[in-house]
Amino acid sequence: MKIYVKVSDTDKPYIEKASTEALDGYVAKEGLLNDQIIALLNYPTKCYLSDNGAVITPNQIPLSDAEKQAQDMQLQFTNMQKQITDMQADITALSSDKASLQDALNKANTENANLKKQLQDMQKQAMMYTQQIMQINNDLAQAKAKGGN
Incomplete structure (x- = not known):
C-alpha cells in the first residue's frame, strides 16, 4: 500500500500530513509496515523522514x-x-x-x-x-x- 506524506515546511523533517491518495506536494512511500501506516495516518505530526527519506515512526505514540x-x-x-x-x-x-x-x-x-x-x-x-x-x-x-x- 502506498502512503503519501507531506513534510512540514516549518518543522522539517517532521511530517505534516499523510494520505492514501496522491496529492500536490506529497511524496509516495512504499513498503511500510502496518504499524508505520497506522502511525502515519493517525499521528502524522509525530512521524518524520530520516536523512535518506525513510519514514520513522516513534515507538510510543500517544x-x-x-x-x-x-x-x-x-x-x-x-x-x-x-x-x-x-x-x-x-x-x-x-x-x-x-x-x-x-x-x-x-x-x-x-x-x-x-x-x-x-x-x-x-x-x-x-x-x-x-x-x-x-x-x-x-x-x-x-x-x-x-x-x-
Missing part, C-alpha cells in the same frame, strides 16, 4: 482519550479479575481450614466422649470399691462384736 479510557477499563477489569481469583483462593483456603477444624473438633468431641465414659467407669469402680470397703468394715465390726479382737 493514546487518544478513548484509547486511554479503554486501557484504563482493561486495567480495572484485569485488577478485578485478580481480586476475584485471590478471593476464590481465599475461599478455597478457608474451606480447607474449616474442614480441618471440623475434623479436629470431631476428633476432640470423640476423645471427650471417650474420656467421659472412662471417668464414669472409674466412678462406678470406685463406688464398688467403697461398697466393698464398707462391707469389709461391717464384717470386721461384727466379728469384733462377736468376741473377736
